[in-house]
Amino acid sequence: MNLESYLAYVLIAFLTITSPGAAILLAISNGMRYTLKAVVVSTLANALGLFILSSVAMLGVGALLKTSAAFFIILKITGALYLIYLGLKLFIKKELTLHIQKEEHVEMVPYGKVAKTAFLVAVTNPKPILFFTAVFPLFMSPDYSVTGQFLIMTSTFLAISITSLIFYGYMASRFKAWFADIKSLNLFNKITGLLFIAMGSFLALYSRKAA
Numbered sequence: 001m002n003l004e005s006y007l008a009y010v011l012i013a014f015l016t017i018t019s020p021g022a023a024i025l026l027a028i029s030n031g032m033r034y035t036l037k038a039v040v041v042s043t044l045a046n047a048l049g050l051f052i053l054s055s056v057a058m059l060g061v062g063a064l065l066k067t068s069a070a071f072f073i074i075l076k077i078t079g080a081l082y083l084i085y086l087g088l089k090l091f092i093k094k095e096l097t098l099h100i101q102k103e104e105h106v107e108m109v110p111y112g113k114v115a116k117t118a119f120l121v122a123v124t125n126p127k128p129i130l131f132f133t134a135v136f137p138l139f140m141s142p143d144y145s146v147t148g149q150f151l152i153m154t155s156t157f158l159a160i161s162i163t164s165l166i167f168y169g170y171m172a173s174r175f176k177a178w179f180a181d182i183k184s185l186n187l188f189n190k191i192t193g194l195l196f197i198a199m200g201s202f203l204a205l206y207s208r209k210a211a
Contacts, residue, residue: 005139013156015195016135017157026042027043027165027166036166036173039165040169041111042114042115045114045115046122046165047162051158052123080200080201087193139153
């Protein structure tokens with residue numbers, strides 16, 4: 001993976017992670033209901049689930065790199081089309097709903113339950129599953145170590161994810177009124193959706209030329 005591909009991957013990963021979804025809504029909910037420590041606990045549990053999904057996905061991608069160059073190109077094009085699909089889905093998605101108990105006091109934090117919920121949200125969420133299987137191949141190259149590329153992309157994804165979730169959780173605890181306004185999150189979703197469509201279209205054309 002060269003620097004240009006890595007920077008493009010960072011952009012896609014950032015847009016994927018920061019667009020409001022199950023993990024972010026959970027972080028916001030924890031930030032508004034509990035404490036920042038609860039947000040950190042749930043974030044680390046979520047990261048563990050993401051690492052497991054990434055490892056499983058890379059087993060398949062690594063096999064493709066070693067067996068069929070043509071099929072790998074097809075997989076890249078599929079990944080680009082997936083980005084376009086994801087963008088369309090975000091843009092036309094129905095309004096998000098955020099269920100939060102609005103109480104004046106901070107609830108007793110059930111850390112075990114918080115961690116379990118975050119882990120299950122990660123391993124059962126189709127968003128990261130599809131990202132790891134469809135998007136990783138877009139930026140991988142047979143000319144470089146599969147393991148090295150896997151470690152770089154996974155560590156980058158987890159770093160952005162952890163930072164993003166803690167940021168959302170912290171901001172939710174400080175600015176509850178804004179995060180209770182779901183219209184703001186939905187507007188962010190639509191903007192992100194358009195960016196996905198543009199990037200996916202570019203990568204689809206680029207992959208076809210490479211083929």
